[in-house]
Amino acid sequence: MAKLTVVEAINLALKQEMEKDHRVLILGEDVGKNGGVFRVTQGLLDIFGEARVMDTPLSESAIAGVAIGMAIYGLRPIAEIQFEGFVYAAMEQIANHAGRIRTRSRGRYHCPLVVRLPYGGGIRAPEHHSDSNETYFVHTPGIKVVVPSTPYEAKGLLISAIRDPDPVIFMEPKKIYRSLREEVPEDEYIVPLGEARIVQEGTGITLITWGAMLQPTLQAAALMEKNGTKAEIIDLRTLSPLDSETIIASVKKTHRAVVVHEAPATCGVGAEIVARINEKALVYLEAPVQRVTGFDTIMPLPKLEKYYLPDAGRVIEAANRTVNF
Amino acid sequence: MPKQVIETFSVEWLQILDEDGNCDEELRPSLDNEQVKKLYESMVLARTFDDKAFKLQREGRLGTYASILGQEAAQVGSAYALRPTDWMFPAFREPGASFVRGLPMRMIFQYWAGDERGSQIPEGLNDFPITIPVATQIPIAVGVALAAKAKGDAIAVMAYMGDGATSKGDFHEGLNFAGVFAAPVVFVCQNNQWAISVPLKRQTASRTLAQKAFAYGFPGVQVDGNDVFAVYRATSEALMRAREGGGPTFIECLTYRLGDHTTADDASRYRSPEQVEQWKKKDPIERLRKYLEKGGLWNKAYDQAVSSQAKEKVESAVHEEESLPPPDPLDMFRFTYQDLPADLREQMEGFVNTNGRRDQRE
Ligand SMILES: Cc1ncc(C[n+]2csc(CCOP(=O)(O)OP(=O)(O)O)c2C)c(N)n1
Ligand SMILES: [Mg+2]
Numbered sequence: 001m002a003k004l005t006v007v008e009a010i011n012l013a014l015k016q017e018m019e020k021d022h023r024v025l026i027l028g029e030d031v032g033k034n035g036g037v038f039r040v041t042q043g044l045l046d047i048f049g050e051a052r053v054m055d056t057p058l059s060e061s062a063i064a065g066v067a068i069g070m071a072i073y074g075l076r077p078i079a080e081i082q083f084e085g086f087v088y089a090a091m092e093q094i095a096n097h098a099g100r101i102r103t104r105s106r107g108r109y110h111c112p113l114v115v116r117l118p119y120g121g122g123i124r125a126p127e128h129h130s131d132s133n134e135t136y137f138v139h140t141p142g143i144k145v146v147v148p149s150t151p152y153e154a155k156g157l158l159i160s161a162i163r164d165p166d167p168v169i170f171m172e173p174k175k176i177y178r179s180l181r182e183e184v185p186e187d188e189y190i191v192p193l194g195e196a197r198i199v200q201e202g203t204g205i206t207l208i209t210w211g212a213m214l215q216p217t218l219q220a221a222a223l224m225e226k227n228g229t230k231a232e233i234i235d236l237r238t239l240s241p242l243d244s245e246t247i248i249a250s251v252k253k254t255h256r257a258v259v260v261h262e263a264p265a266t267c268g269v270g271a272e273i274v275a276r277i278n279e280k281a282l283v284y285l286e287a288p289v290q291r292v293t294g295f296d297t298i299m300p301l302p303k304l305e306k307y308y309l310p311d312a313g314r315v316i317e318a319a320n321r322t323v324n325f
Numbered sequence: 326m327p328k329q330v331i332e333t334f335s336v337e338w339l340q341i342l343d344e345d346g347n348c349d350e351e352l353r354p355s356l357d358n359e360q361v362k363k364l365y366e367s368m369v370l371a372r373t374f375d376d377k378a379f380k381l382q383r384e385g386r387l388g389t390y391a392s393i394l395g396q397e398a399a400q401v402g403s404a405y406a407l408r409p410t411d412w413m414f415p416a417f418r419e420p421g422a423s424f425v426r427g428l429p430m431r432m433i434f435q436y437w438a439g440d441e442r443g444s445q446i447p448e449g450l451n452d453f454p455i456t457i458p459v460a461t462q463i464p465i466a467v468g469v470a471l472a473a474k475a476k477g478d479a480i481a482v483m484a485y486m487g488d489g490a491t492s493k494g495d496f497h498e499g500l501n502f503a504g505v506f507a508a509p510v511v512f513v514c515q516n517n518q519w520a521i522s523v524p525l526k527r528q529t530a531s532r533t534l535a536q537k538a539f540a541y542g543f544p545g546v547q548v549d550g551n552d553v554f555a556v557y558r559a560t561s562e563a564l565m566r567a568r569e570g571g572g573p574t575f576i577e578c579l580t581y582r583l584g585d586h587t588t589a590d591d592a593s594r595y596r597s598p599e600q601v602e603q604w605k606k607k608d609p610i611e612r613l614r615k616y617l618e619k620g621g622l623w624n625k626a627y628d629q630a631v632s633s634q635a636k637e638k639v640e641s642a643v644h645e646e647e648s649l650p651p652p653d654p655l656d657m658f659r660f661t662y663q664d665l666p667a668d669l670r671e672q673m674e675g676f677v678n679t680n681g682r683r684d685q686r687e
Contacts, residue, residue: 033521033595057528058520086458090495124439126389128457188665240331265672295358297657302388302439307654307680314679 001183006176008182009151010040010116013158014078016188018048024162027054028063028080037082038177040120045137056266064090064115068097068167071113075303076162084119084171085128087218093135099142114158120262122175123310124302128236131299132211132263137169138240138272144168144193145240149214151182156191157237157319164193182216192299196243197235198250204229206250207317208273210236211261213310217260220315229323239269247273248280255286258321260310287325290318334539336532337546343555344607346615347362354558358622364405364553365617366631368397368610370607371421373635374430377643378420378437387464390437391418395551395583398609399515400485402423402556403578404565407483412451412473414466415486416459418515422485426452430642440652441660459520460490463499470503472565481567482510482561489520491537492528499645500575504541509567511560512538512575515550517582522595538575550578551609581607642672 004012018024025048032055035042045053048125056063060081067079081087087094094115102110102288121130137145146161146168148154154172161168189195199214200221214235221231232250236243251257257277259270270291279290292310300308341352356364375394381387393400400421407413413426420433427450436443436455444454456462466484473480490496491514516534518525529615531537538545550557556578563574581604585592592601617623658665658673667671 005452008563029520030522032522035594037521037589055523055527057496058489058523059492062492063496088458117582124388124441126457127455266668295657295676296669297661297672300657301441303652304441304654304657305439308657317679 001185003181004151004184005178005181006148006151006172007038007040007178009155009173010201011042011044012160013155013162014041014044015047016139017159017162018044018052019187020188021162022074023074024078025052025054025070025075026078026080027056028066029056029082031080032311033054040116040172041080057253060086060089061093065097067113067115068093068101068111071111071160071167072101072109076112078116078162080115080116082118082186083129084117084131084133087115087117087133090115094137094143094167094169095140099140102166103142106194110165111167112165114161114170115167116170116172117189118172118174118177120173120175121201121299121305122212124305125174127301132294134171135268136238136307138269139267142167142294143240144238145171146193146238147171147211148197148237149173149176149211149235149307150180153191153197153235153237154161155184156189157196159188159189159192160193162228168193171211175212176215177293191237193238194241194243194245195237195292197237198246199233199235200231202230202232203254204231205256205258206232206234206247206254207258207260207315207319208234208236209306210239211262212294213262216310216312217315219312220319223316224319228245231319241270242272242276244276244280247276251281252284255284256319257285258292258315258322259289260292260315260317262294262309265291266296268293287322290316327631334536336535338547338548339555339559340549340552342552342612342616344538344612346612346619348554348616353554354559354561354666356557358620361613361617361629362622364401364557365610365613366424366635367401367405368421368553368613369631370424370626370635370638372610373632373639374424374433374642377639377668378434379584379588380644381434382437383634386395387434387437388439389587389589392582392584393421395417395544395604395608396517396580397421397513398613399513399550399556399580401577402553403485403560404515405484405558408480410451410478410480411564412453412466412469412480413529414453414462414482415455416462416485416487416490417457419485423452424568426450428452431645433643433675434646435649438646439534440648441656442652443603451514456590458488460467460495460499462486463495464491464502467503467508467510468500470508472505474509479568480509481564482508483513484510485513487520488514488516488518488522488525488534489529490514491534500538500541503573504543507570507601509570510573511563511567513560513572514575514577515580516577517580519582519586519596522592524596533577535575535577543573545575545577546651547577547579550580551607551612553609553613580609609680
């Protein structure tokens with residue numbers, strides 16, 4: 001088995017799905033000749049040609065809208081929006097059409113679309129290139145939101161997303177694009193959407209996270225273990241629909257929980273998780289669930305970004321607050 | 326009933342100074358020798374800055390940087406036509422224009438070094454900070470122009486953009502507003518023929534970008550963007566008309582991005598070196614130099630003085646930027662609102678406590 005990065009794992013998933021299913025095509029800015037600004041689509045133009053790997057004009061709204069039209073007509077488009085900060089012009093199409101067409105047409109039309117969206121901080125990128133804006137999509141009914149945390153997860157989740165009959169926003173954490181390598185099977189496999197994964201079992205506390213934040217969470221858990229607390233770590237993988245069951249079962253076992261995400265605290269997915277724990281497992285809690293998040297501020301430019309992004313130290317402090325409650 | 330032509334348009338091309346420094350004296354804008362030398366010196370300064378910024382990035386002293394190499398005339402010529410009371414909206418590839426406006430060079434270094442203080446435009450300078458989300462500055466510029474018009478201020482607004490920007494909805498919506506409300510705004514499009522790896526022909530099926538203006542009911546013109554006289558003439562006429570209530574103009578400056586898109590890009594993946602070499606021959610600085618030389622305004626001594634002054638300015642801006650204390654992390658919170666809301670204050674206090682402990686650990 002080859003050891004791949006997240007970029008390579010996604011590239012492999014795209015290639016294999018395009019080989020297998022002639023309805024699958026890619027469109028976006030710089031995805032063809034340049035292979036994408038992160039090289040995620042590298043080599044695909046040569047294999048599949050311009051009709052299936054389309055370098056588009058600089059038009060996020062049309063990239064999304066055209067992809068929706070293609071999906072409705074029976075293709076399986078994968079639209080790339082170059083960075084999360086540039087998705088807002090596409091939001092109209094995503095919220096008003098991709099998410100609604102099944103409902104509006106009472107099932108006559110549906111929209112099997114994937115929007116690939118590199119997101120998140122920690123790579124010293126310029127302004128508008130480091131936000132974590134998953135909440136907008138999670139808050140939008142009718143679309144699914146998926147975030148891989150490792151190369152293996154990335155390949156399996158993307159294949160599921162492509163095959164899914166509904167629109168999926170596939171958010172790719174830039175921070176881990178190349179910083180992780182792991183064995184990824186050459187053969188196709190799927191990681192089902194809507195199912196969280198227990199990364200590590202434990203009984204002392206539940207740490208819930210996704211995407212690039214899994215790494216500092218793992219570091220925190222390793223340090224906590226030295227001090228005698230074995231944490232259970234949940235990687236959500238799909239933020240919408242959310243796998244409440246796995247979260248609730250874990251909290252019932254550990255009685256404590258911390259949610260870790262990069263996005264601002266207010267109305268972040270962490271808030272939804274806390275609400276669900278309150279609804280379904282309040283009496284099992286020994287302490288209020290803590291959140292470790294970005295602040296309710298503008299994501300700063302690189303010189304300050306380390307102060308904004310959660311790190312292992314903040315996770316441990318939050319965990320201690322639940323233990324010492 | 327026979328079909329009738331009910332509307333036609335034609336796009337003018339303006340070049341005043343050719344590649345060999347030959348000038349059409351009839352079209353030459355009325356600038357005195359000192360002003361022409363100022364244009365030359367501003368372009369040399371822009372290029373000297375650009376070269377330094379590129380090197381700093383390679384040394385790890387600057388973040389990602391977008392080079393302006395080859396686009397100096399489009400920036401300097403247009404900004405030189407502005408008055409201090411006019412407003413200016415850059416995209417992200419206009420430092421040459423910002424320096425002409427009087428933005429301290431240190432601030433452009435700061436911005437690309439990842440320090441928000443580079444966007445804190447000094448009081449009295451009517452410039453907007455760099456805008457990275459392509460074309461989004463356009464409707465805002467139109468809004469400023471309409472506000473000035475509503476207040477009866479005889480100013481104009483200049484909004485820069487690239488060729489890629491003409492594919493965005495904000496471009497079309499902004500230009501349409503400008504046309505409908507006769508906004509005093511001048512759109513300056515630096516058509517450098519590339520949007521990262523996407524060539525102009527993948528951006529539009531129109532023969533020119535200038536012609537897009539006609540659909541919105543105002544004039545568009547294509548000028549040689551490497552000809553500082555043509556750029557200056559077209560923009561100063563358009564600004565004058567805007568200030569006098571004549572409405573908007575779109576000016577397409579045909580130029581070329583000689584460098585990579587940014588320091589994070591490798592243009593050899595998608596374009597031929599031949600095309601780059603061809604455009605190097607159309608260098609905007611070299612052609613003005615030739616013109617100056619023909620008029621006896623340029624000699625070796627002058628050249629040395631100009632380039633050493635430029636180097637000094639750039640070096641001192643770098644020194645200034647690098648000697649500043651690092652930004653205060655609390656700035657993240659301070660500028661979110663005028664008054665810090667209670668819950669954000671709580672987050673800030675939590676940050677101070679946690680961060681103090683973290684700094685001890687480090
Ligand atoms: C809305 C938006 N989409 C994508 C990007 C990423 N991006 C940055 S610059 C660029 C190309 C811009 O081309 P152009 O407008 O011609 O300006 P140039 O870079 O040539 O100066 C792209 C796609 C962006 N900044 N904003
Ligand atoms: Mg361009």
